[in-house]
Amino acid sequence: MLPSRQTMTCIVIHWFSSLRAPVSVRSGHGRNIADCDDLTARRTNMKKQLLLAAALSLGIVGIASAQYPEKPIQVIVPFSAGGATDVVARVFAERMGVELGTTLVIQNVAGAGGGLGAAQAAQAATDGYTLFFATMGTMAINPNLYATLAYSVDQFAPISLSGTSTNMLLANSSVPAANLEELITYAKANPGALTYGTSGVGSSTHLAAELLQIEAGVEFVHVPYTGGAQASQDFLAGQINLMFEAIPAGLSLLQSGDVKTFGTTGPTRPAAAQDIPTLAEEGLDGFDVTIWFAFMAPAGTPQDVIDRVNAAIKAAADDPAVQERLVGLGVEPVVSTPDELAARVVADDAKWGGVIEQAGITIE
Structure with a gap:
């Protein structure tokens, strides 16, 4: 009173x-x-x-x-509609909506390597009706890559991982090597002779190549593109020698007959490519480039809302239909507690911060 x-x-x-x-x-x-x-x-x-x-x-x-939720929930995806991140977000959003009893509406806010969407999500209300579909890039790479950033990691409350994916290292017929050991031997004897293409500076494929060079002690020439499609075309045409590619796209390129793979980038073989060894198995002990997706909320969102959404993510990841769709995208369904996700962000921030610093990469 x-x-x-x-x-x-x-x-x-x-x-x-x-x-x-x-x-x-x-x-x-x-x-x-x-x-x-x-x-x-x-x-x-x-x-x-x-x-x-x-x-x-x-x-x-x-x-x-x-009583949450009482209305539709907005999910900000920091990349364009139709891209890999967007598709994974939509697979989860559809099933989570069933679990939560409402609709999860995807809003694509692309730009600045995911930074524009992250900045918008960071400023959203803390009532649980705005979620952010985060990636390793937005949470662990961008803070180390960009000279200025319109958001900070501590503006978000972690909810749960939703999935992980890996890439594969591909080479075309111009590369005189049949396996990873031969590739490294050739590259050491011919520093700067091999080129690799990526979807852009600071992309996960760029950083995977930088990590490979650091750990193998070799030197490649980076050819950045404004997207993966043009890089793939030039790779098939022999204009660039190497590239890291997502598992589904990589498997498709292997069918051309003029492309070979030296291994996948994760700690274990992906479900969609069980017959392809990892780069760690091929001799790069501990090599791991695992990309992850996760749900977060603006910092200050009530804990019971966080718990409710976390349970919905787990229910979605446990659904066989969702699992089948994700594996087709080259994504392994993986969930976590908020604390486990927070620890993952900290670990990857340290790891990729070190790679970015050693490689001298920065974006103004």
Whole structure:
């Protein structure tokens, strides 16, 4: 219960008097300072009433979040519609909507390597009706890559991982090597002779190639493109020698007959390419470039909302139909607790920050 109007009148009178004493102050209700001499005695009770009101308001928030969700939920995807990240987000959003009893609406906000969408999500309301489909790039690479960034990782509350994916290292017929060992031997004997194409500076494929050069002690020439499609065309035409490619696209390129692979980039063989060894198996001990996707929310989102969404993500990942669709995209369904996701961000920030620094990469 809030303080009475009479009590509030006395508070105003005393406040005004303290500013301009000595002044005879009389309220419109016929009360003066003398009439409020008992205010001090009642102040303690008023404070209790205000604390009670605050507690009640917190209770209302708790009730509101307990009824979550009561309307559609917006999911900001920081890349263009139709891309790999967008498709994975839509697969999860559809199934999560069933679990949550509402619609998850995808909003694509592309640009700045995912930075524009991340910045918009960071500023969203903390009521649980805006989620962010984060990636390793937006959370662990961009903070180390961009000289200035319109958001920070601590503006987000982690919810759960949703999936991981890996790439494969491909070479065309112009490369005189049949396996990874021969590739490294040739590259060491001919520094700078081999080129590799990527979808752009700072992309996961670019950083995978930089990590390979660091760990193998070789030197390639980077040829950045503005997208993966043109890079693939030039790769098939023999204009570039090497490239890292997502598993589904890589398998498609292998069917051409003029392309070979030296291995995949994860710690284990992906479900869609069980017959292809990892680069670690082929001799690069510990080599791991695993891309991940995750759901996050603006920092300050109520914990019970975080828990509700986390459960919906797990339900989606456990659905065989979702798993089948994800494997077809080269994605392994993987979930986590919020703390596990936070730890993953910290670990990858340190890892890729080191690679970016050693390679001298930066984007203004």
